[in-house]
Amino acid sequence: MTFLFAINPVSGGKGKTDWTMGIKNYFANSTHVAELRYLDGKTDAQIVSQAIDELKPDRVVAVGGDGTLKIVAEQLVDTGIPLGILPAGSANGMARELGIPAAIQESLDVVVNGKLKAVDLIAINDNDICLHLSDIGLNAQVVRYYEKNNWRGMFGYFRSVLKTLRKRRQLRVEIDTGEECIQRIAFMIVLANARMYGTGAVINPDGDLSDGRFEVVIFRRMHLWGIIKLFWRYRPFDPKYIEIIPATSVTIETHRRAYFQIDGEYRGRITRLDARIRPGAVTMLVPPDVSM
Template sequence: MTFLFAINPVSGGRDKSDWEEGIRQFFADLPHTVHVLELNGKTDDELVRQQIALHQPDRVVAVGGDGTIKCVGTQLLGTDTVLGILPAGSANGLARELGIPPDIEASLSVLVNGTPKPVDVISINEGDICLHLGDIGLNARVVKHYQDNNWRGMFGYLRAVIKALQTRQLLRVEINLGETCVSRAALMVVLANARMYGTGAVINPDGDMSDGQFEVVIFRRLAIWEILKLFWRYRPFDPRSIEIYPATSISVETRRKAYFQIDGEYRGRINQLKAAIRPGALTILVPPEIAP
């Protein structure tokens, strides 16, 4: 097989030279062809597209965090080429969701011995996609602070959470779920294609990335301590504060513009959003015991 590795040299604030060295050592005695591409953070989409066209790889591997995975995965939507993941970011939410181990040797083994698993993606506003989790409101503001200040790691995330809590506001949202419309005052609204954030906090316990639907998770009024628990660990859901609706397509409107993020990348402020599921649009390598 032919592998193309797309390495983000700055994801997670860590040097990736050990990952590249580990890749070359792992494949040194294997009968596979390996190509390595270093991303630059400016023309990544074009670089990945060009290298795929040049090498025609069987498997394209994202070496980085959720943003890197999304960049690479976007180029593979609707194709037969399989996406591999080496989790080298700060939180690695999607890798955690799919059971991909965090160490180099074990995750490299998944690239060769893993099972291809078709997963759904969420189309956002007809021009973007969400692989993992997108949201408007409180967490999107956290992501903005995290990026604007170039904070790294879990401590940086904690600083961003504390800063966002100082100016938290409730949103007035109208959500059209097709047969159901709901109007709420909410801290945030999450489009969940998965179960948990990269921190390990489970917000959508019954989420399944291959079930042909996503969930809309509405977080209403919560005490500060409950909000902190929300970001770092599973907490029992209080139905008076948190609601979950399954959906295949929705539209959302907010009374005023709200902070918006997709897969850990801040997207600006919006007051309208449309989303629809794309079943099985991307195939990702997962450990054999994870695949159905």
């Protein structure tokens, strides 16, 4: 088989020499072929698309974080070509969600020997997709500061959180799922295809990447310590502070422009978004022991 590796050389704030050498060493004596392409941060989609057209790979692998994974996944929607992950980013939420090992050798074993899993996507405003988690409000503001200041790693996230805490504001939102329309005051609204953030914080305990729906998670009340725990907590949040609404489509409107991010990539400030589920749109490679 031919494996195409799309490598983000700056994700995680570190060079990818170890990952590159790990890939080359792994395939050195293999009957399979590894083709490496490096993203440049400007024409990433074009680089991946051209490599797929040129090489006709059997499998494509994103080497980076959730943002890199999203870029690659966009080129594979509805193609049936399996998508693998080497978790080389600062926050590897989707890799954590799928049980992908952090070590190079073990994650490469999944790329080569893993089983296939059909994963849903959330289509947003008909021109974007979300594999993992998108949100309006507090966390999107954290992502904005993180990107704007070019901070990297978990320490960079922590600095962004502290800056956000000083400027946090609640939102007045209207949420229409087609079955009900509700109004809420909230710090943050999450569109959750998955269960947890890359930090391990579980915000959607019953989330399932392949159940044909997503969840709208409403953070209604949050005290200071609760906001900090949002980013470093490994068990579900207190239901007194959140509300979870299952949906297959949703329209969300805010009374003022609010920060918005998709899979760890800041998308600007919005007052409205439309989202709908796309069941089984991408095929992922997961460890053999991961339950389907």
